[in-house]
Amino acid sequence: MTEHPKIILDRILSPARVCYQCSTCAGGCPVFCNNPEMNPRLIIEKLILGQVEEVLTSSYIWNCGFCLICTQRCPQGVDLAHILVDLKNLSVKRGNTPVGVLDEMKTLYLTGLTQESSKTVLNRRKKLNLPEIQYPDLSEIQKIMDVSGFNDLLKLNLRKEETSEPL
Ligand code: SF4
Ligand code: SF4
Structure with a gap:
């Protein structure tokens, strides 16, 4: 039984709202170091600004290696690594798998x-x-x-x- 997309979306957007854009996540992200397209801080910013569709149709969310560094270092406790997992799950449910x-x-x-x-x-x-x-x-x-x-x-x-x- 798969989760309803609305439940996933709520789980993504609620914690994202406390992000104050300090960029600690991006600073420690090993993928961002080599691929500026995959910017975790920017992903959160887009979610806060309501640009969810753009994020869901992007290919960069799939570059996250789920190393959990962003989640461990975020001073606001934003679990970015799992937000990215949810984003990928939503993307698959919409048929957007790369x-x-x-x-x-x-x-x-x-x-x-x-x-x-x-x-x-x-x-x-x-x-x-x-x-x-x-x-x-x-x-x-x-x-x-x-x-x-x-x-x-x-x-x-x-x-x-x-x-x-x-x-
Ligand atoms: S580390 Fe946390 S508070 Fe800072 S930009 Fe990333 S998600 Fe936002
Ligand atoms: S979990 Fe993903 S977004 Fe977070 S630091 Fe690792 S590769 Fe970057």
């Missing part, structure tokens, strides 16, 4: 892994005498995906991808 993430969702459903090992990796493991990769029980994983609503979200995003205009 292509790379959608590919991972597909692979996860078909193989139980987010990424299949390449031949090069498998050969290298063999040369290094590493044990064979253990694959998870796919039927169990697919059952969880069906009952949790993951499968419906995957279909929704695939339909949206098929009907979207080429860039």
